[in-house]
Amino acid sequence: MADLQNVLDEIVQEAAECADRGVVASYIPELAKVDPDQFGIAVALPDGQVVSAGDAGTGFSIQSVSKVFTLTLALGKLGDGLWARVGREPSGNPFNSIVQLEQEKGRPRNPFINAGAIAVADLVLAGHQPREAIGEILRFMRQLADDDSIVIDESVAHSEMAHGDRNASLAHFMKSFGSIDNPVDHVLGVYFHQCAIAMTCRQLARAGLFLAGDGRDPATGAQVVSSARARRINAVMLMCGHYDGSGEFAHRVGLPGKSGVGGGILAIAPGKASIAAWSPGLDPVGNSKLGSAALEQLARRMGWSVFRA
Structure with missing residues (x-):
């Protein structure tokens, strides 16, 4: 090669x-x-x-690249029923935009904008405590990479949580439309840690x-x-x-x-x-x-x- x-x-x-x-x-x-x-x-x-x-x-910090892997996990849990919660069309808007989410009644345009990834994190979290869901994501990444040394950068996760007001707004907005099932702080905890x-x-x-x-x-x-x-x-x-x-x-x-x-x-x-x-x-x-x-x-x-x- x-x-x-x-x-x-x-x-x-x-x-x-x-x-x-x-x-x-x-x-x-x-x-x-x-x-x-x-x-x-x-x-x-x-x-x-x-x-x-x-x-x-x-x-x-892989940040939004993690969304590929949480989407894969969520599809394994929910199958194609996931697409009833999250679309699969290009957004044409910034990754943290709230405007389109309002126009489309709380259903994110795709799983890779922030709103869509938060909705996917909610699906991964279903039936688990946040720590369990975070552990499942991390184990999945280690398995795929064949490397148990992969970790979460806690300083990045805490930095995101301390400055995540826009993402919290997206999550609460989706919650108001019934697009989020779990407590918002639990969902955001999973989301911020997967990105870190x-x-x-x-x-x-x-x-x-x-x-x-x-x-x-x-x-x-x-x-x-x-x-x-x-x-x-x-x-x-x-x-x-x-x-x-x-x-x-x-x-x-x-x-x-x-x-x-x-x-x-x-x-x-x-x-x-x-x-x-x-x-x-x-x-x-x-x-x-x-x-x-x-x-x-x-x-x-x-x-x-x-x-x-």
């Missing part, structure tokens, strides 16, 4: 020479402390091999490999979800994974992907690879600036775009 390693090394070098690295998220104080000069990228292949470059071994999971690019790429394998982890043979469900998760990632920048990401990169304001992006090349890129600086709509550019280059050089003839 020398060619892939060379491509990743070249991408890291190009990133190092880029002057405009975006702006680190500041509305969560703990994220504002992260060094913006870091960049890592990792590619997990069907045989379980992970090829990486740059700061791919440095842990970061810390992973490296290598761990994150490995965790997403089942989505590149038609729902099966090709390294272990375990069927994580059905092939049909994996395709649907990838479809929602392609349409909705980058908030109001989803169309631009699909246009430039051509891969299903999910971003987080910690600067991480998980992208899937179906049948070929699971990819994680990380750089803390964000573009104006909240997606990693260098991460997006790196994935565009990787998809082009490897011929991995899903739109490639």
